[in-house]
Every structure is written in structure tokens, then in C-alpha cells.
Amino acid sequence: MIASATALQESALGIDDWAEAARIAAACGSFHPDEEDEQVADEPCSCYNCRYRRWTAAAISCCRR
Amino acid sequence: MQILISIDDTDNLESPGTGALASRIAVDLEDNGWGTSSFITRHQLLVHPDIPYTSHNSAMCFQARIEPQSLEQVISHAAEFLTRESAPGSDPGLCVAVIDRLPESGEIIQYGRTAKESVLTKESAYELARRLGVHLSEHGGTGLGVIGALAGAGLRLGGNDGRLKGQLAFAEPGGAVSVAALRDREDIDEVRALDGSSVENRDMVRLGDKVKTVLLDGRAILLVVPAVGQSDGVRWQTCSRQQLKEY
Structure with a gap:
């Protein structure tokens, strides 16, 4: 299991790993919610809803590393 | 004019996101008496x-109804606003299109669709804007935001792309509301099932934590799916x- 944003950066979380994105964000001290219009995960605390994630076609990366 | x-x-x-800046331009347009802004x-x-x-x-886009004599003021204000308020390191672009002056060829709509699938150049954006008589300007950095700005206008005009900014507010979040009541709201033009099933006025819809509409057929559409988990006569949920995500 990935436990930090650093791990996220290294693992390149896919674009539909909802449970894993929530687990990583819950353990991440850098999580900051993006504006509501840019949030796509149902879990409020999720890498997919974080201001510091960056989308690519097949993954997200963490800009806080 | 629209x-x-x-x-x-x-x-x-x-910095604040592009949506926040679009909201401020829309409010300024009304506060200055130039016209009225839509979603x-x-x-x-x-x-x-x-x-x-x-x-x-x-990209973020809104439609506004203004008096023709206010057009240049609106453009100047939005341009100055973006120059002043855009974040360091950004490459802001502004597009202002007069809908009635656009040719019927649909080129701007096609441009928007293409921008969802292909890498486009700033030069091609300016060339198309010139040909269509659309205002397109850059306000810092590389100015590459003109591509997305033009595409955003095309996708909005096409009427079948994107989510509406903001959430719908309800007196009882998490409760159930009839489709008829939802259709009566000013911020919902229609209620539709995600799979195309028929949605009747008497049907009840359970409200989720975050309720948003999407742009389909040029209107604000609330999409619903069959309700799960409870058997209280509620047929749908938001x-x-x-x-x-895909909208």
C-alpha cells in the first residue's frame, strides 16, 4: 500500500484508483482540497481532489514532492 | 447581443483557480451595468x-447578454482584469465571441472538440479567431491560454460539454425531492437519467452530498441514476x- 505523496509520485497513481487515492491522501500532510469544481472523487480527502495533483492522460502525479 | x-x-x-476569476468577471459585468451573466x-x-x-x-466560459455599445468596455475590462489578476507563471488567454456574428459553419465548435483530442498551436487559434471575427488576446506569460480560451467558447456554444460551476443548494441536503420540484428550479433546466431512461415528474430523487448540473443540449441538466440501498419509494439519486467526471 502506498503511504505518502512521495510514494504517489513514484507510483504514478492511475486515474481510477479511488480507494488508493483516498488512502494516500488520508496519510498525506500536504493534502489541500482543490476548488470544488475541480474535485472528482466522492471521498473529500483524496489525491484526486487535491490542489497539488496533476492529471495526465493515464495517471496523476503529486506536485508537492 | 449575446x-x-x-x-x-x-x-x-x-492562486485562485480560473473558475474563480471567471466568476469575478461575470459579477463585474453586472455590477458595471453592462448586462447580465449566465452560469x-x-x-x-x-x-x-x-x-x-x-x-x-x-477552460471556463459563460454567456452574457449585453448592449452592443458595451462590448468594447466588457472586452477591455476582462483583458485588464486578467492581466492584473492572473497568477505569476500562468499564460492567460481571453476569448470574447459575439454569438450572432459567428458564421454558421460551426468552426469554433469544431475547434473546441479538436482541443479535447489534439495538440493545437497558438497561431492556429489566432488565425481562426481572425477569420471568425472573435476577440482573442493573451495577458501574460507565453499566452498559450488563448488556445483553451477559444476552445472553451466553442465547447460552450456547442452546448454538450462540461459541468456547471458550483453546486446546487437545497433546504434539506441528503433528502428526497420530486422531479417536478427539481424541474421548477431556475438552476435546473431538465432532469435526465444517465442511461437515457424516462424520468417522470412524480418520481422522487435522493440528493447526494454534492449536486451538480452538466451542459447538454445547451441547457443545465441534472443527471440521475437509479437509487440504490434503500427501498423507500425513491426511484432515483443524483x-x-x-x-x-467525464463531463
Whole structure:
């Protein structure tokens, strides 16, 4: 299991790993919610809803590393 | 006259997002007495290694009704606003299109669709804007935001792309509301099932935590899916964020 944003950066979380994105964000001290219009995960605390994630076609990366 | 105002690439990781700036332009337009603004839509563009973007590459657009003599003031204000308020390191672009002056060829709509699938150049954006008589301007950085700004206007005009900015407010979040009551709201033009099933006025809809509409057929559409988990006569529930991700 990935436990930090650093791990996220290294693992390149896919674009539909909802449970894993929530687990990583819950353990991440850098999580900051993006504006509501840019949030796509149902879990409020999720890498997919974080201001510091960056989308690519097949993954997200963490800009806080 | 009816105009579209579209902006893109105005933010960085720490600044207010492009949607927040679009909201302020829309409010300013009304506060200055130039006209009335409609809802703002968010349009997802292509994410690709050759395209610089902050985190998601989306454009924001709204339609406004103004008096023709206010057009230049609106454009000047939006341009100065973007120059002043866009974040350091951003590449902001502004597009203002007068809908009635656009040719019927649909080129701007096609441009928007193409921007969701292909890497486009700033030069091609300016060339098309010139040909269509559309205002297109850059306000800092590389100015590459003109591509997304023009695309955002096209996608909004096409009427079948994007989510509306903001959430719908309800007196009883999490409760159930009839389809008829939802259709009576000013911020919902229609209630539709995600799978195209028929939705009747008497049907009840359970409200999720975040209720948003999408742009379909040029209207604000509330999408619903069959209700799960309870058997209290509620037939539908609003879509989750994940279910709306592709819009």
C-alpha cells in the first residue's frame, strides 16, 4: 500500500484508483482540497481532489514532492 | 447581443483557480451595468505532455447578454482584469465571441472538440479567431491560454460539454425531492437519467452530498441514476462526482 505523496509520485497513481487515492491522501500532510469544481472523487480527502495533483492522460502525479 | 466570455490558464498551484476569476468577471459585468451573466461552465481539454497546464487543463466560459455599445468596455475590462489578476507563471488567454456574428459553419465548435483530442498551436487559434471575427488576446506569460480560451467558447456554444460551476443548494441536503420540484428550479433546466431512461415528474430523487448540473443540449441538466440501498419509494439519486467526471 502506498503511504505518502512521495510514494504517489513514484507510483504514478492511475486515474481510477479511488480507494488508493483516498488512502494516500488520508496519510498525506500536504493534502489541500482543490476548488470544488475541480474535485472528482466522492471521498473529500483524496489525491484526486487535491490542489497539488496533476492529471495526465493515464495517471496523476503529486506536485508537492 | 449575446456574447461568450472564455478564459484559460490563469492560475498556478497557489492562486485562485480560473473558475474563480471567471466568476469575478461575470459579477463585474453586472455590477458595471453592462448586462447580465449566465452560469459558468468548465470544459476539460486535452492533457498531453506537449501542453503546458497547471494541474487539469480546463477552460471556463459563460454567456452574457449585453448592449452592443458595451462590448468594447466588457472586452477591455476582462483583458485588464486578467492581466492584473492572473497568477505569476500562468499564460492567460481571453476569448470574447459575439454569438450572432459567428458564421454558421460551426468552426469554433469544431475547434473546441479538436482541443479535447489534439495538440493545437497558438497561431492556429489566432488565425481562426481572425477569420471568425472573435476577440482573442493573451495577458501574460507565453499566452498559450488563448488556445483553451477559444476552445472553451466553442465547447460552450456547442452546448454538450462540461459541468456547471458550483453546486446546487437545497433546504434539506441528503433528502428526497420530486422531479417536478427539481424541474421548477431556475438552476435546473431538465432532469435526465444517465442511461437515457424516462424520468417522470412524480418520481422522487435522493440528493447526494454534492449536486451538480452538466451542459447538454445547451441547457443545465441534472443527471440521475437509479437509487440504490434503500427501498423507500425513491426511484432515483443524483450522480456522484465520480459519475460526472467525464463531463
